[in-house]
Amino acid sequence: MSTFNHLRIPLDEIQKATKNFCEKNIIGKGDFGYVYKGQLLRSGDLINISARRLDRSQGQGDMEFWTEISILSSLKHPNIVSLIGFCDEKGEKIIVNRHEAKGSLVMYLRDPALNWIHRLKISIAIANALSYLHYEEGRNYSIIHRNINSSTILLDDNFEAKLSGFEFSIKDSVDRMEHYISSEVIGTQGYMDPETTKSGDVTEKSDIYSFGVILCEIMCGRKAFLPYESEDNKFLAPLARSHNQNETHQDIIHPDLWNQMDPEVSDGFAQLACDCIKEDRVERPDMIEILFQLNGALEDQLNSVIPVGFTMNFDLYSLVERKKGKRII
Known part of the structure; x- marks a missing residue:
């Protein structure tokens, strides 16, 4: 997993970006869990993000989490969503993508x-x-x-x-x-x-x-x-x-x-x-x-x-x- 260390985002930064996973920031829910919108400062730029937070109550999702990171980190195409990074900290697993506004x-x-x-x-x-x-x-x-x-x-x-x-x-x-x-x-x-x-x-x-x-x-x-x-x-x-x-x-x-x-x-x-x-x-x-x-x-x-x-x-x-x-x- 050290291959992806450059993509790690501290949990406190994601909490700040999503206003501590505020309910008002929820923009969707799937099998993986809730998706939150937010703004994250990366390389001096404030960018709009969507943070998919793994729902741990299901007792699964680790494989899917690492699969998505592995796949998206190797792709760069204008018609594929951009991976910003991920969080794997304190029991939380969160995938952060660039937010697509529509x-x-x-x-x-x-x-x-x-x-x-x-x-x-x-x-x-x-x-x-x-x-x-x-x-x-x-x-x-x-x-x-x-x-x-x-x-x-x-x-x-x-x-x-x-x-x-x-x-x-x-x-x-x-x-x-x-x-x-x-x-x-x-x-x-x-x-x-x-x-x-x-x-x-x-x-x-x-x-x-x-x-x-x-x-x-x-x-x-x-x-x-x-x-x-x-x-x-x-x-x-x-x-x-x-x-x-x-x-x-x-x-x-x-x-x-x-x-x-x-x-x-x-x-x-x-x-x-x-x-x-x-x-x-x-x-x-x-x-x-x-x-x-x-x-x-x-x-x-x-x-x-x-x-x-x-x-x-x-x-x-x-x-x-x-x-x-x-x-x-």
Whole structure:
């Protein structure tokens, strides 16, 4: 653990930053515990932070705590949440990240103010983050996230998306990317790869399935799982597949978004989402294909609204070079 000593933050500094874990500073709660906002002085700058405080009453979480620190301390990407540091002192385990002011994507799924262009850009941002995790050049390992859902996608002041929630992530050698990894079945209801649910095996394509569910949420303006709905409408993924097969996806797209969509873009986006959530993981696209299609969708959508040239902010050549010779099942 000495590897991470440079990231240690004294408990008294975090207590001061969060006003001694004041209830008014709570901004969320997950399986890990409460999340507190605050301001922390680091290197002479006062920065906004979120502090995730492990709930020790559950008697677990140590492994997840160190997994997240290990993973995040090795990552640097504009679409991945920034790790500021951690506290492991006096029975407390706290992970400190840079605070993303707008909260999580789940808060905006039904909000038409998050327009179709913004939603396409969020989709591309998360696809970029996953591409970086799965096959970034220069790393001798791949990362399978395993916890992708609309609550672990955070939004900054400009609604730029940041992927978080790395406590269940797995590192795997890049030369083993075509192999299955046996693991405890972990995930959020509505987002889990059905093949993982059956066998416990995960691959990068398990992340693709969860990402496909996110695309469905973004398009339909609803959550992946609605417990109080009828059986036919409870889970979004099978509902989206059914409508796509029947060419009736317009029926489940958020009506305010439908009015903003170029028809060809909506058709392509719906098909891509459903390709990602195919039950047979071998049939799912990889992130190279997904990024090409999403960037093309954004370009087409912008051109249908503003008929001027658009330059992609995405180095496709670099991404193809990163993936050469690295096949994903």
